Structure formats: C-alpha cells, structure tokens
Amino acid sequence: MSRFGAYVRDRLNSSFAECWEDFGDSPGVRLAEFASASWRTASGPVMAPGYVRSHTRVLDAQVQRSAWDGSLIGSVSLVAPWPERLLRSYQWQGDLSWRDWPTELRGEGYEYAHPTEEDVTRRPFLQASVALSFPVPMHRLPAVPCGPRDGVEWAARAMVSALVAKLNALVGPVLEELDGGRLR
Structure with a gap:
C-alpha cells in the first residue's frame, strides 16, 4: 500500500x-x-x-x-529572472539593494524559496514569476x-x-x- x-x-x-x-x-x-x-x-x-x-x-x-x-x-x-529592463538599470533600486529569489540547499541541490519574515525585515526582495x-x-x-x-x-x-x-x-x-x- x-x-x-x-x-x-x-x-x-x-x-x-x-x-x-x-x-x-x-x-x-x-x-x-x-x-x-x-x-x-x-x-x-x-x-x-x-x-x-x-x-x-x-x-x-x-x-x-x-x-x-x-x-x-x-x-x-x-x-523567473528579473525583467531585462530592471537588470539594466539600478535607478529603480534607490538606496536599497534588492535581492532576487533566495535559494535553500535541499536534497541534492538548491531550490528557490520564499524569503522568511526575518529575511524581509533585513532587506527587500523582488521575486519575479511567470x-x-x-x-x-x-x-x-x-x-x-x-x-x-x-x-x-x-x-x-x-x-x-x-x-x-x-x-x-x-x-x-x-x-x-x-x-x-x-x-x-
């Protein structure tokens, strides 16, 4: 079973x-x-x-x-990766250092993960998706x-x-x- x-x-x-x-x-x-x-x-x-x-x-x-x-x-x-227009310009970020999708080691490799609440209190994330x-x-x-x-x-x-x-x-x-x- x-x-x-x-x-x-x-x-x-x-x-x-x-x-x-x-x-x-x-x-x-x-x-x-x-x-x-x-x-x-x-x-x-x-x-x-x-x-x-x-x-x-x-x-x-x-x-x-x-x-x-x-x-x-x-x-x-x-x-998804960030749109090309955002990758070419840093002006939109202002004084912030935006982060992409975080990854975590799981099993045999890395997997994308949602940032934790603790992560978000420390830095901003722009998580592109399709x-x-x-x-x-x-x-x-x-x-x-x-x-x-x-x-x-x-x-x-x-x-x-x-x-x-x-x-x-x-x-x-x-x-x-x-x-x-x-x-x-």
Missing part, C-alpha cells in the same frame, strides 16, 4: 465523490473531475511532500475542471473507474502519471528557456 493510495482511499467520500455525480451526457466532465481530484490529492498541501515532484522553478501547479465548460485547465507559476494558464488536452487520459470501489487508487495513479506527462510537454519548453536552454 502506498502513501498516495492511502490519501486516495481517505478522499473517496469527499474529493473523489463528485466524480460519480450525474454529469448528463458529458463523460468528458467526469474525466476532468477525476483528473482534478487525482491531481489535488497528489500535490501539496494535501500530500507533503507531494506525490508529484516538480522542477525547482515551479512554485505551484494546478489541474482543475473548468467551471465554464467542464474541460480540464492547468495553471503553473514559475520562478504565470501560465492553459487547456490540458484530455485525449489519451486513462479512463475513470465506474464507481468508488472499482480500482480508484490505481486509476488515480495512472491519471497523475498521464497529467505529469502532459504538463511536462506544455511547461517544459518554458522551463528550458528560463534555465538557458536545458531542463534540470
């Missing part, structure tokens, strides 16, 4: 319950709802650390069913189980894997550019 599986089983009557509501003639809405519930369960703050690992530049990654049409939408926030919002293609996503007792844990695991692949395909090129042409 996996930790992710335990979280899925724990949410069968809450997060996953909506997946088997009557969505009329739209199986796509059911698929988007199951994908959304699977992603929420696999990522923080539900699971900490999350079942899904992310690139050090990823501040947040969400996948959810659109209230507009029931499709699947994604949003990802990334740490927000991506996009439709997530639903073709070739795994099928939704027929009910809450039909292998939901394994279906959720397969769904998260498929969503990771789709998000990597969509966000990966942006990360490559931000990292100077290479993925970490």
